[in-house]
Amino acid sequence: MKKKINFKEVFPNFITILGLCLGISSIKFAFELNFEKSIYCIVLAAILDAIDGRIARFLKSTSKFGAELDALVDFVNFGISPALILYFYKLNTLPKFGWILCLVFIICACLRLARFNSSDKLEKNTSDMFFNGVPVPSGAGLILLPIIFSYSGFSEQNLNMNIFVIFISITSFLMISKIPTYSLKSFKISRTAGVILILILAIYFIFLYQFTFETLLISGILYLLLIPVSFLHYSRYKKKNKNLDDSLISDDFI
Template sequence: MTARVGPKADEGEDAQVSPGGRLSLRAMMPNAITAAALCAGLTGVRFAIEGQWAYAVLAVALAGVLDGVDGRIARLLNAQSRFGAELDSLADSLSFGMAPALILYMWSLQDLDRFGWFAALAFAICCALRLARFNAQIDVEDQPHQSAGFLTGVPAPVGAGLAFTPCYLWIETGMPIFRDPIVLAIWMSLIAVLLISNMATLSWAAIRPRRDIRLPLLAFAAIGFAAMLLEPWWSLTAISVGYLALIPYALIKYGKIKRRRAADAAA
């Protein structure tokens, strides 16, 4: 028998399930990686309780890496399943919604008392709402953003990375402005709005570089990896700033596609 796939698989694919509904070890591997990502995100909360802020941020970053790997391994092994899709969404909500909200609250927002807690709640709730909207649209055929190669709103792992940007700068520079609870509350509120927004954002899966620039891209990726090892906090800050800078480009590009589709429909 076959089962419909969920968020961790391409549209139209089916996942193979063994007779009797038993999952093979091959099918369990992506789910194990998802569970590991959940453990990493929640371990970040434990580091925050102990005041080890750098380790807390890195634990959530590790959860983001594992989250990007599990779906690709599932497709590679043809091991997509509805169970894996639901587990992934639950893990994302905890690792990229609840964990960053608690870490940043303990790091700075608690100095604002109730208003700081409201900002943390807003971020966690918007992350959960974004994932719920994504799951609700799995079987919807008419998705203009997805059909054009875009996402709707900022993905949950990216939102967590953006929320931590003041923490990156504080760890690197030690400047108190980056730990100011008012600044952080405003920043987290803005990221929460991006999570649940309806704007088109870039999807890495839709990027198809030309052959003549693939070698320079590989060289750039290697340099970026070296930068992450040598200067992780500046590198993470640069990634956050770069992503935010690409949002207007995505909106302009999608606007052109939307106008071209409207012209084709009119013709």
């Protein structure tokens, strides 16, 4: 007797596959030099990537297959696609060096995902508070900032090749680095604060719909500013917990 398909098990994976279709479509649009649609596809893919795991946990249908599928789709959507978009947008004017930069980003994204799948813990009790380096979806958003900048009403003349090279180099380093960045896994709020958060998110998505590139540009800049903040926060947290551990050992011996 054939086993019936369980909707709860299939639905989260369907969302992941839908995100993959968007990621691949972004490459198609970039090849056609329609970079605006390419960015839209990446943004939608990122939204689906943010909710597929949560839906799986809500439906209690998490699986190893789903986790592996999500990692592979992330590599395509946020590793390969952004690099190719940037290549067709500007880096193809540097045929050899431009392609090498794309490969560097893709390789770093691959290494970052492999590290995440094997172990992404800064410390045992801080793994839900911080990521070990910049996550690949965030890295994709960062390297696309120069394109987003040019579509935000600013003159493209303000951008030169050096900016693209710097953005790819820094972002690639941030992904494979061990610089702690904030994670929302342990983000817990009260019911009242939850209502306020929903309102803020609703306003954010309204702005994202009406002023897509301007909102993305501001979001990217704010994320960059949060990186040193998260590093300082983690350093203080680690120092505080180290002191606590030392005091506990001393008390035991006393």
